[in-house]
Amino acid sequence: MLNQSTPTEFLLLGFSDVRELQTLHFVVFLSIYLAALMGNVLLIITVLLDCHLHSPMYFFLVNLALSDVCYISTTIPKSLAVSLTNNQRISFSGCVSQVFLVVTFAGVDLTLLTAMAYDRYVAIRHPLQYTLIMNKIACLWMAAASWIISVLNAVMNTVNTFRLEFCDSHNIGQFFCDIPQLLNISCTRTFGNLILILANAVILCSSSSLVIIVSYSYIFTTVLKIPSVQARYKAFSTCTPHLTVFGLFVSTALFSYFRPNAWFSSSLDLLTAVFYTVLPPLMNPIIYSLRNKDIHTAVLKVLKTGISQTHFKKLSQRIPANRAKEKMDSSLPGPMLGPPHYSGC
Secondary structure: OOOOEOOOEEEOOOOOOOHHHHHHHHHHHHHHHHHHHHHHHHHHHHHHHOHHHOOHHHHHHHHHHHHHHHHHHHHHHHHHHHHHHOOOEEEHHHHHHHHHHHHHHHHHHHHHHHHHHHHHHHHHHOHHHHHHHOOHHHHHHHHHHHHHHHHHHHHHHHHHHHOOOEOOOOEOOOOOOOHHHHHHOEOOOOHHHHHHHHHHHHHHHHHHHHHHHHHHHHHHHHHHOOOOHHHHHHHHHHHHHHHHHHHHHHHHHHHHHHOOHHHOOHHHHHHHHHHHHOHHHHHHHHHHHHOOHHHHHHHHHHHHHHHHHHHHHHHHHHHHHHHHHHHHHHHOOOOOOOOHHHOOO
16 A cells, blocks of 8 residues: 655646746736736726615625635636746645635635526516515525535535545646545545535535526526517627536536546646636626626726826825925015015015
8 A cells, every 4th residue: 555644735737847838827827817806806896886786686796706806816826826936836734725715716606606697587587576586685695605605515525635644646636726636646535525526516516507597598588588689689698608607617617526537637637627717707707797788887987987086186186286386486585576574475
């Protein structure tokens, strides 16, 4: 048997050993990271500042944007550091934190997308009862349940993963600490871990997928009854990207966790991990913001307000300076056209 040990650190997988490709990975991932941060943060600020967007749909959207900021910040910065410094080490506590946070925010994304699909279903199928069904208390409970369930699920998976003993090889075949890769380097039996992962897939993924599929089935049925071709196209163009990203998110995550060992490929694992950890935080602001006229208008308003306030602030800083200059000039002795106490007037 291989020696078993409790490691003090793990080694992450880099995208390449070639320095030029490492630099390319750093530039591409940094651009994606900054774009995702800017999109999600701008979305949060816009919804908070615009009172017209204080509705259940945008409440869930703010939660989703907050989760996406945390989600992509859990994996990308460490991967950037690996490419920049060529240091693949991650501490044991850092690996535990990554596993916990990745599972948490992935669960939050999944449950919030489910809540948003249900919200759209109620808005389209029961418009007269919408304010009663999706009231403030119900929305708070749904969002709180999403975060609490995801945290509890992450605690169970993290504890169940790091109770294992690991072999001498501590190389993780992924650019972040991922549960399937940790199970691969474990020397102890992982049957209990697989059962827990399967239960999560059945309870969370299957139930969320079922709710979203049923909700959008009703939505599409209603949309098809709209006489305007342009309105139908607009509705489908809004819903299709959401379903596409959700489908990629769920399918790639399930493939990563349940793929057969015969299909092992480090390149394939890296690609699937990018699809369910990097793509959703980048695409969600685009899908729910740029294609939404209300959000688009509110973003422009916020940007214009910010520019106006900046301009006003600069003017307000100039005015006291000009006044001080005028006061200084007025204190200088001018031509003696009258009594001394009128000088400079």
